[in-house]
Amino acid sequence: MEVEKTVETPLPKGLGSSVRVRNVQALSADPNELTAEVLERYIRPEMDDDIVVSGDNSEVVPVIDMARLIDEKFMEEEAAKLKVACEEWGFFQFVNHGISEKVMEEMKANIKGFFELPLEERETVAQKSGELEGYGQAFVFSEEQKLDWADMMYISTQPPRFRNFKIWPAQPPSFRESLESYSNELQKVAHCILGFMAKNLGVNPEKLTHFYGSQSVRINYYPPCRDAHDKILGLTPHSDAGGLTLLLQTSSVAGLQIRKNDVWLPVNPLPGAFVVNIGDSLEVLTNGKYKSIEHRAVINADKERMSIAAFHSPNFGETIGPLAEIVGDGKPLYMTLSLQDFAKLFLTKTYSGKNMTEHMKLNA
Secondary structure, rough: OOOOOOOOOOOHHHHHOOOOOOHHHHHHHHHOOOOOOHHHHHOOHHHHHHOEHHHHHOOOOEEEEEEHHHHOHHHHHHHHHHHHHHHHOOEEEEEOOOOOOOHHHHHHHHHHHHOOHHHHHHHHHHHHOOOOEEEEEOOOOOOOOOOOEEEEEEEEEOHHHHHHHHOOOOOOOOHHHHHHHHHHHHHHHHHHHHHHHHHHHHOOHHHHHHHHOOEEEEEEEEEEOOOOOOOEEEEEOOOHHEEEEEEEEEEOOOOOOEEEOOOEEEEEOOOOOOOEEEEEHHHHHOOOOOOOOOOEEOOOOOOEEEEEEEEEEEEOOOOOOOHHHOHHHHHHHOEEEEHHHHHHHHHOOOOOEEEEHHEEEEEO
């Protein structure tokens, strides 16, 4: 598949929506509302069979240093580490990325400030019927499915013409300015990573950086749950649909886990680092050389956890399929879809596991 020149396509509407459910932060704060019947919708019996590796037995997620990537003295060695991280993990921590502490701390403070607002004020940017953007829940398709113990806010941030400021919070007062600065800086970092990935793959770096021109953020709030923290999830196991996700936590409270070799490994973010993971579309573009990986969020018994995930996705108007220069004389292992069809498939299928890439695999 050849990557075409970016087309100035507007953000499509009506790709998906989510059923409105009760606010989890409010439930967590009111024991009288959190009855056994209400909590049952969040209980995951399958967690009893999960194997979670922790402590000294836990493998360490690779750490990639941007300062070494751009230093000619260390570039080759660090690029080789990045290649291994992409091929064998699909996850890594990214340090010395160049985004100022001020930009990151202001973003964290504004996220914390938003979730400290009264519910009525948070609801001023609530999701509207038929839309994904805004404050509420994601990927709730029925009244029967198990729910995530979390509230979230989803916002399109790049390119700037995709921004709908009606659902950008006006409070805290510096939220919008902070998110805009953070988004712009993060886009540069994501494109830097994609450029080095492309070089490792033998692909022109501009192909990937131009292809992944869309960015959106999901701001997550995971309340504590003392009574059932080991029986509920903040985020259902899944792989991300886009190309590259950069996650920033607002505190040291752990919660992210990845599935590797059929066990769950905790990821403890380094101070100031981004946790980066490969998405389904990049797995398809690389014809399976780089693989997306399942991850989930678990809940703390006593402490809240907040994070912001930035998804760097293909431009609307593009097609998603294996790149010709990577396939070479071999065979494509995945089908090719328009971005619109890819997005509709992702937003209408059950949000779990790696069902997107499994659906796109071609029969041998």
